[in-house]
Amino acid sequence: MWRLRECALNDEQLAAAIGVSSSVIRSRRAKPDLWKLSDINRLSSYFNMPTTACVQLDQLLKEIPQQWMTLPLRERRRYERLVPIKKSQFHAYNVSDWPVHHLLKMHQNLILNEELAS
Incomplete structure (x- = not known):
């Protein structure tokens, strides 16, 4: 920027x-x-x-919904609560495009969760 x-x-x-x-x-x-x-x-x-970072991030975002489905229900629910985006929005953004502010919010929530868990 x-x-x-x-x-x-x-x-x-x-x-x-x-x-x-x-x-x-x-x-x-x-x-x-x-x-x-x-x-x-x-x-x-x-x-x-x-x-490279944009391409890798886009690929990872497209893989996350399938990866979540392989997790035990309790763990999947925990991640879904951490990510401030509804599942339907997640799929919609994967089809259309991801607003940067949603990516930043997801990152912040996941980092904060890791820090609290440590």
């Missing part, structure tokens, strides 16, 4: 470069929580930065 602040392109040029509308760029600059995982991936590509 720091590259965006240094970017000499205006909103219209940046929008064209990553394949979204200029209004999307303006709204996401104003509200960074609106960025999506695919946007971050395209921005990384545009700025010649590694996209």
Whole structure:
């Protein structure tokens, strides 16, 4: 995101470069929580930065629902409570795209849980 602040392109040029509308760029600059995982991936590509983390995260998010089904019910329920997203939303975001603020919230909850368990 720091590259965006240094970017000499205006909103219209940046929008064209990553394949979204200029209004999307303006709204996401104003509200960074609106960025999506695919946007971050395209921005990384545009700025010649590694996209490995985005690709791996996307793959992991798609695998989680199947992995949860293999867990014992009690453990699965515990993780479902930790993740502040309903199961239906989880599936919907896997089909469409993940808002960054949901990813950050999941990360924070899981890290906090690990710290409390230690």
